[in-house]
Amino acid sequence: MTIDPATLPFAVEPGRPVLVSHALCPYVQRAAIALAEKDQAFLRVDIDLERKPAWFAAVSPLGKTPVLLVAHDDAVVALFESAVIAEYLDETVAPRLHPPEALERARHRAWVEFASATLDLIWRLYTAPDEAALAQHTQSLQQRLRQLDAALDPCGPWFGGEAFSLVDAAFAPVFRYLDLFETLLPVDWLAQAPRAAAWRRALGQRASVRAAVAPDYPQRLRAYVARQRGPLAERAGAAMAAS
Numbered sequence: 001m002t003i004d005p006a007t008l009p010f011a012v013e014p015g016r017p018v019l020v021s022h023a024l025c026p027y028v029q030r031a032a033i034a035l036a037e038k039d040q041a042f043l044r045v046d047i048d049l050e051r052k053p054a055w056f057a058a059v060s061p062l063g064k065t066p067v068l069l070v071a072h073d074d075a076v077v078a079l080f081e082s083a084v085i086a087e088y089l090d091e092t093v094a095p096r097l098h099p100p101e102a103l104e105r106a107r108h109r110a111w112v113e114f115a116s117a118t119l120d121l122i123w124r125l126y127t128a129p130d131e132a133a134l135a136q137h138t139q140s141l142q143q144r145l146r147q148l149d150a151a152l153d154p155c156g157p158w159f160g161g162e163a164f165s166l167v168d169a170a171f172a173p174v175f176r177y178l179d180l181f182e183t184l185l186p187v188d189w190l191a192q193a194p195r196a197a198a199w200r201r202a203l204g205q206r207a208s209v210r211a212a213v214a215p216d217y218p219q220r221l222r223a224y225v226a227r228q229r230g231p232l233a234e235r236a237g238a239a240m241a242a243s
């Protein structure tokens with residue numbers, strides 16, 4: 001999709017793509033982590049998804065973040081969908097984050113899809129309408145994390161072993177939700193997933209992962225969850241009131 005740069009309220013310069021973002025979006029974090037791992041300069045433009053600016057409709061056909069805007073000739077090309085953005089970056093900016101071997105690369109793509117399905121489940125969990133639904137989604141998420149554990153490289157520290165990959169970028173935002181949920185629910189999410197627990201710790205230390213959100217992300221995420229309906233939202237609201 002080609003955009004007239006004059007319609008945008010910021011410049012998209014050659015060699016400095018623009019990541020159109022939302023402060024809490026886990027899919028944005030994937031792209032931000034990939035950009036940082038590649039040491040690629042970029043401008044991050046956060047928008048309010050509840051009040052989308054007019055120019056956003058032209059760059060995002062699905063009305064979703066992330067979008068990567070890339071200068072091309074005299075125009076700007078808008079890439080949407082986090083997996084597409086990550087793959088484009090991986091093909092054009094070193095170092096490669098995908099494994100070199102086709103079968104292993106396909107396996108990694110499959111686990112990026114698994115990360116997206118896990119994010120859907122997390123959304124169902126924090127919008128669960130009652131305690132029974134919350135308990136059911138909690139169990140489902142624990143089961144997902146056990147499946148993930150079994151797919152991890154036994155030696156770590158990353159999903160595929162020694163090399164940080166796009167699967168690592170896809171799961172780092174998943175673990176950020178657990179940081180909040182642990183404060184609201186008496187659940188040990190990774191009790192039966194020891195490799196995933198170690199992986200989560202390693203991701204939490206990674207500079208690219210830390211830089212993918214602002215310092216006030218935990219408070220903003222809690223406030224966002226508190227604005228939803230259901231038992232987890234109520235717990236988040238109570239925790240905010242107590243702090």
Ligand SMILES: N[C@@H](CCC(=O)N[C@@H](CS)C(=O)NCC(=O)O)C(=O)O
Pocket residue numbers: 022024025026027028049063064065066080081082083
């Ligand atoms: N499949 C998309 C999912 C992106 C997505 O769901 N983004 C959310 C924010 S995290 C969004 O923009 N939702 C639209 C809205 O809230 O109006 C991707 O991987 O990029």
